[in-house]
Amino acid sequence: MSASLQKGINALKEVIDAPVASFFASCVHCGLCAEACLFFTETDDPKYTPIHKLEPLRRVYSQEYTLLGRLGKMLGLSKPVTDDELENWSELVYDSCTMCGRCSLVCPVGNDIVYMVRKLREGMAVSGHAPDGIRSAAKRTIEIGSPMGVKWPAVQHVIKDQETATGLTIPIDQPGVDIMVLLSSMEVMNYPEYLGALAKIFHKAGISWTLSSEAFEATNAGIQIGASDLAREIVSRIVVAAEKLGVKKVLSPECGHAYMAIRWEGPNLMGRPFKFEVVHVLELLDELRRAGKLKMKDKFTMPVTLHDPCQIVRRGGVLDAPEPLLQQVVTDYRPVADRNIWNWCCGGGGGASAIHEPDAEALRFKVFQIKKRQIEDAGVTTMVTFCANCRIVMEEAIDHYGMNTQLLGLTELLAEHLED
Amino acid sequence: MSEMIFLAWVRGMGLNIAIGIFLLGTIWRLIEIYTLGRKQDVAAPRHRSGASGWHTMFRRSLPIPGIMQRSPVSYIGGYIFHIGLAIVVFLFAPHIKLIQSLVGLSWPGLPSQLIDAATVVTLAAMLVMLFDRINKPVKRFLSTFEDYFTWALTFLPVLTGYMAVKHLALPYATMLAIHILSVELLLIVLPFSKLFHAITVFGSRWYNGDINGRRGVPV
Numbered sequence: 001m002s003a004s005l006q007k008g009i010n011a012l013k014e015v016i017d018a019p020v021a022s023f024f025a026s027c028v029h030c031g032l033c034a035e036a037c038l039f040f041t042e043t044d045d046p047k048y049t050p051i052h053k054l055e056p057l058r059r060v061y062s063q064e065y066t067l068l069g070r071l072g073k074m075l076g077l078s079k080p081v082t083d084d085e086l087e088n089w090s091e092l093v094y095d096s097c098t099m100c101g102r103c104s105l106v107c108p109v110g111n112d113i114v115y116m117v118r119k120l121r122e123g124m125a126v127s128g129h130a131p132d133g134i135r136s137a138a139k140r141t142i143e144i145g146s147p148m149g150v151k152w153p154a155v156q157h158v159i160k161d162q163e164t165a166t167g168l169t170i171p172i173d174q175p176g177v178d179i180m181v182l183l184s185s186m187e188v189m190n191y192p193e194y195l196g197a198l199a200k201i202f203h204k205a206g207i208s209w210t211l212s213s214e215a216f217e218a219t220n221a222g223i224q225i226g227a228s229d230l231a232r233e234i235v236s237r238i239v240v241a242a243e244k245l246g247v248k249k250v251l252s253p254e255c256g257h258a259y260m261a262i263r264w265e266g267p268n269l270m271g272r273p274f275k276f277e278v279v280h281v282l283e284l285l286d287e288l289r290r291a292g293k294l295k296m297k298d299k300f301t302m303p304v305t306l307h308d309p310c311q312i313v314r315r316g317g318v319l320d321a322p323e324p325l326l327q328q329v330v331t332d333y334r335p336v337a338d339r340n341i342w343n344w345c346c347g348g349g350g351g352a353s354a355i356h357e358p359d360a361e362a363l364r365f366k367v368f369q370i371k372k373r374q375i376e377d378a379g380v381t382t383m384v385t386f387c388a389n390c391r392i393v394m395e396e397a398i399d400h401y402g403m404n405t406q407l408l409g410l411t412e413l414l415a416e417h418l419e420d
Numbered sequence: 421m422s423e424m425i426f427l428a429w430v431r432g433m434g435l436n437i438a439i440g441i442f443l444l445g446t447i448w449r450l451i452e453i454y455t456l457g458r459k460q461d462v463a464a465p466r467h468r469s470g471a472s473g474w475h476t477m478f479r480r481s482l483p484i485p486g487i488m489q490r491s492p493v494s495y496i497g498g499y500i501f502h503i504g505l506a507i508v509v510f511l512f513a514p515h516i517k518l519i520q521s522l523v524g525l526s527w528p529g530l531p532s533q534l535i536d537a538a539t540v541v542t543l544a545a546m547l548v549m550l551f552d553r554i555n556k557p558v559k560r561f562l563s564t565f566e567d568y569f570t571w572a573l574t575f576l577p578v579l580t581g582y583m584a585v586k587h588l589a590l591p592y593a594t595m596l597a598i599h600i601l602s603v604e605l606l607l608i609v610l611p612f613s614k615l616f617h618a619i620t621v622f623g624s625r626w627y628n629g630d631i632n633g634r635r636g637v638p639v
Binding site for chain 2: 016017018019020021022023025026027028029030031032034035036040041044046047049051052065066067068104105106107108109110111112115263264265266267268271272273274277278314315316317319338341342
């Protein structure tokens with residue numbers, strides 16, 4: 001056994017806990033999880049059945065933690081997990097799983113399958129079987145500060161542009177303010193207006209805020225790849241900066257995995273609760289809306305539908321803010337059938353969009369067909385969402401299919417129609 | 421007379437062994453699984469998770485729209501055979517008498533015609549489920565020896581019980597002995613196979629409900 005494989009298996013042994021044992025003990029192979037997974041529904045290939053993606057983890061559990069499994073291992077009857085197998089499994093654990101968590105909602109025995117996928121990724125990452133794309137994104141985050149290689153000077157450039165566009169000052173490294181704002185590289189690169197939008201909204205609502213030059217990046221490729229040590233290092237930058245500035249709240253950007261990383265995984269990676277509250281930008285905006293501080297000068301009149309990003313809604317629990325906020329700014333909202341916690345993934349979450357292998361990309365376009373049907377059924381040409389990654393993944397697919405659909409970010413849309 | 425000895429053994433020693441293995445096996449497996457524990461989630465919860473685990477325990481028994489349409493046999497067949505099994509096992513008068521003799525508890529049973537009907541429906545549902553397992557690509561792909569073996573271990577007691585009551589094929593005493601033996605096999609295998617979901621289903625649903633309840637997501 002290679003040293004890296006041994007490390008991987010040790011990592012798996014480490015992450016197996018009572019829920020995992022209970023889940024594996026309960027699985028009856030009914031296959032219902034497949035029906036909830038877009039990688040199965042859009043390909044009809046049974047290998048994409050979510051519980052099957054966990055097979056290496058199941059075998060380690062069985063061989064290490066059950067009486068019969070240990071007996072089988074002693075007698076040489078069980079099939080050990082090998083490097084080749086994990087290499088082959090990379091496609092099932094990364095390319096074809098976006099950690100959207102829909103399977104965890106349907107399992108009749110109650111298995112939280114995505115909880116286990118996250119754990120299997122720990123072993124995959126340690127044994128060197130994570131895809132290059134996510135691996136290099138994690139490396140760039142550690143070395144440069146962001147997964148897309150965006151450095152602080154690039155952010156400063158965006159700040160200048162947005163200050164000019166809005167006529168407002170964007171505060172940097174201000175201690176003692178209410179909110180420290182985090183960004184995702186995607187936003188810095190592709191939707192710099194997000195920052196200007198926030199500046200306008202905070203100015204109107206009279207909220208004090210700041211960016212930190214030490215920690216602006218909210219996304220965490222360490223979590224996507226499944227490497228807790230990297231994930232911890234990335235999160236700790238934010239925690240150190242926020243606690244040094246003494247802010248009350250840290251604002252997670254629209255980006256889904258950023259929210260998951262800082263809000264739910266972050267404290268567990270650090271092993272302690274934070275001294276500040278983590279709030280998703282939509283939660284904050286909805287609070288302002290309810291307080292009557294988010295008034296619109298006019299509304300967007302074309303018919304729109306909404307894409308709920310998995311990590312923010314189904315897995316993150318921001319359930320009630322998105323729809324009222326959207327209705328605040330549009331006149332013709334047409335909900336899709338599977339919405340809120342039942343929404344279908346864009347196909348590129350969980351780091352999948354960072355994998356640039358041709359097969360993975362082709363698969364991503366294929367599974368996008370479910371979103372395509374949702375958009376067509378809603379009968380709209382505009383879809384609003386609140387995750388920069390969802391947006392880019394869907395824009396690529398929309399181009400691929402030559403669809404006449406525009407995508408808008410909810411925060412920007414609100415900012416654009418905000419009362420002056 | 422040898423069938424009477426066989427019957428006496430399965431009713432006496434055989435049953436004791438089976439119940440012994442079942443109880444010890446169940447306790448062992450519960451310890452094996454649940455003493456693994458889990459790390460405390462230190463992220464500030466959106467709501468206290470409270471009764472989320474208990475809600476999920478109940479909610480997950482309800483059909484899920486969309487999924488039900490995509491795999492109707494799993495759902496409808498699954499409901500019928502689980503409810504059918506519960507009726508046949510716990511509401512057949514002789515079973516209640518046996519339970520009373522073992523643990524002292526008893527409750528009213530159902531008339532035998534209803535039990536007959538429930539038995540036939542359960543057997544039919546299980547056959548349909550088996551067919552679906554072989555026929556549906558996902559289920560066939562996931563299935564291992566254990567899936568077919570545990571199916572047979574569950575099917576046999578229902579079938580042999582029905583045959584004993586209806587005096588089919590073999591003399592009553594022999595068929596009854598075979599019936600009891602088949603139940604004993606089921607009891608012995610249950611803790612060490614996927615049949616153990618009968619017990620861990622509650623723990624699994626609770627964990628899922630609790631983990632997600634902290635984030636404010638009712639699952």
